[in-house]
Amino acid sequence: MEFIGRLHPLLVHLPIGILLLAVLFEWLPFRKPYKSLRRSIRIILWLGFFAALSSVVSGLLLKESGYDLQSVKLHQFAGIALTLITGVYAWARGQKQFKRMYKFLSVLVLLLLLTTGHLGGTLTHGENFLFASASTETELTQVNLQQAHFYNDLVKPILDSKCYACHASGKQKGKLRLDAPEYILKGGKGGVILVAGKTDESELIHRIVLPLDDDDHMPPKEKNQLTQSEVEILKLWIASGADFEKSVVESNQLGALQKILTTKKPEPAAEIPEGNPDAANPTVINELMQLGAVVLPVANGSHYLSVNLVNVVAVDSALDLLVKVKQQTVWLKAGDLSINDSHLAKLAQLNQLIKLNVERTVVTDTGLSQLNALTQLQYLNLNQTTISATGIKQLTSLKNLRSLFVFDTKVTADDVPELQNIFPNAKIEIGNYIVPTLETDTIILK
Numbered sequence: 001m002e003f004i005g006r007l008h009p010l011l012v013h014l015p016i017g018i019l020l021l022a023v024l025f026e027w028l029p030f031r032k033p034y035k036s037l038r039r040s041i042r043i044i045l046w047l048g049f050f051a052a053l054s055s056v057v058s059g060l061l062l063k064e065s066g067y068d069l070q071s072v073k074l075h076q077f078a079g080i081a082l083t084l085i086t087g088v089y090a091w092a093r094g095q096k097q098f099k100r101m102y103k104f105l106s107v108l109v110l111l112l113l114l115t116t117g118h119l120g121g122t123l124t125h126g127e128n129f130l131f132a133s134a135s136t137e138t139e140l141t142q143v144n145l146q147q148a149h150f151y152n153d154l155v156k157p158i159l160d161s162k163c164y165a166c167h168a169s170g171k172q173k174g175k176l177r178l179d180a181p182e183y184i185l186k187g188g189k190g191g192v193i194l195v196a197g198k199t200d201e202s203e204l205i206h207r208i209v210l211p212l213d214d215d216d217h218m219p220p221k222e223k224n225q226l227t228q229s230e231v232e233i234l235k236l237w238i239a240s241g242a243d244f245e246k247s248v249v250e251s252n253q254l255g256a257l258q259k260i261l262t263t264k265k266p267e268p269a270a271e272i273p274e275g276n277p278d279a280a281n282p283t284v285i286n287e288l289m290q291l292g293a294v295v296l297p298v299a300n301g302s303h304y305l306s307v308n309l310v311n312v313v314a315v316d317s318a319l320d321l322l323v324k325v326k327q328q329t330v331w332l333k334a335g336d337l338s339i340n341d342s343h344l345a346k347l348a349q350l351n352q353l354i355k356l357n358v359e360r361t362v363v364t365d366t367g368l369s370q371l372n373a374l375t376q377l378q379y380l381n382l383n384q385t386t387i388s389a390t391g392i393k394q395l396t397s398l399k400n401l402r403s404l405f406v407f408d409t410k411v412t413a414d415d416v417p418e419l420q421n422i423f424p425n426a427k428i429e430i431g432n433y434i435v436p437t438l439e440t441d442t443i444i445l446k
């Protein structure tokens with residue numbers, strides 16, 4: 001099904017060619033020897049009708065996210081209208097009594113054809129997703145750094161592969177283009193996106209280092225993400241003056257770039273575990289939902305569950321139920337609830353958890369150590385709690401931690417180097433200031 005959907009960009013060219021031919025034949029003032037061609041219009045129209053129909057079917061099967069829903073709907077509507085009108089035209093072309101309608105119908109088909117094509121073109125422009133490769137790494141390793149041009153050879157290819165789809169001549173999301181220096185300097189609807197020398201004031205960097213869950217994160221969550229080294233390169237380029245002309249050597253960044261491109265950083269967390277457990281007991285799930293929990297599979301066809309306790313009031317009962325489906329529960333959002341240290345004891349039994357969010361709860365340093373039982377944990381969000389570094393330092397069993405969110409807590413920038421030693425693979429997010437970089441670590445912590 002998905003494959004048929006992916007054929008859509010190929011299939012759509014058929015009705016365009018065929019129907020243009022039909023319209024052309026309708027209007028050509030045929031001289032004697034060619035007059036018989038006129039008789040072929042009907043068969044061409046039927047061919048065009050079936051080609052249009054298969055385009056519509058494949059288009060409806062196409063699941064591509066990231067498009068503006070309104071434009072997709074419009075494009076769909078135009079495509080369906082085109083198919084219907086083509087059908088009517090093809091049928092009428094065989095009926096002598098409708099002779100005076102032919103030219104009118106042909107103009108209608110032409111207009112709908114142009115509209116559908118144009119709407120579709122604007123949707124996909126710049127995206128070659130039919131042949132898009134699964135690789136997320138821009139081909140940066142082939143660049144010879146000694147001779148490379150910083151912007152052209154390093155920055156531009158990253159923007160090209162990860163941003164142009166939405167920020168170039170085709171689509172200009174947020175009124176922003178990133179496909180030429182003058183546009184990058186101009187910025188988007190929110191104003192300037194780049195402040196040379198200042199990564200922390202550059203919206204371009206701000207957006208790419210936001211947590212993946214944040215609506216403002218770039219590229220949007222469902223799209224091909226920047227790798228760690230790509231983020232580092234963009235940061236370094238801006239930090240070193242965001243120059244569009246200089247070579248790597250001229251910018252004095254050869255050493256720093258070599259370091260970025262040769263040290264393999266851990267890739268972002270694989271937040272969906274491998275394999276598939278038995279399905280969770282449906283009665284338990286039902287009871288959870290009745291308490292107000294949102295329970296969803298983490299991925300299509302997976303028995304692993306993502307649970308959000310947003311609307312739950314009876315926290316104790318919900319946690320008791322969760323323990324019964326702990327084999328399946330891998331993501332848990334329990335923020336904004338009255339979760340306290342004694343609840344953490346129950347939470348600690350959910351030992352398959354990979355993501356845990358307990359932001360804005362009343363947990364304290366004292367209770368936190370219980371989370372040591374969650375050895376699979378990769379993501380922990382403690383934003384806006386009274387947690388301090390003392391509490392977090394106890395979590396020495398969380399060897400898999402990749403992201404730790406501690407905005408608006410008692411954790412300060414001074415604590416970060418020490419925490420970073422305990423969780424060497426984790427990105428520690430403490431808020432909107434920059435921590436001096438460690439010798440051993442080029443990540444700028446925001």
Ligand code: HEC
Binds near residue numbers: 166207220
């Ligand atoms: C799938 C489409 C898509 C991709 C790919 C994408 N963006 Fe965006 N971007 C958007 C949308 C939609 C907005 C506007 C909504 C908003 O402000 O969050 C936006 C807005 C922005 C803005 C703010 C513009 C302003 O002034 O308001 C910046 C900066 C940005 N993107 C940078 C990037 C960068 C850098 C990349 C590549 C690493 C990227 N985007 C890739 C869709 C995308």
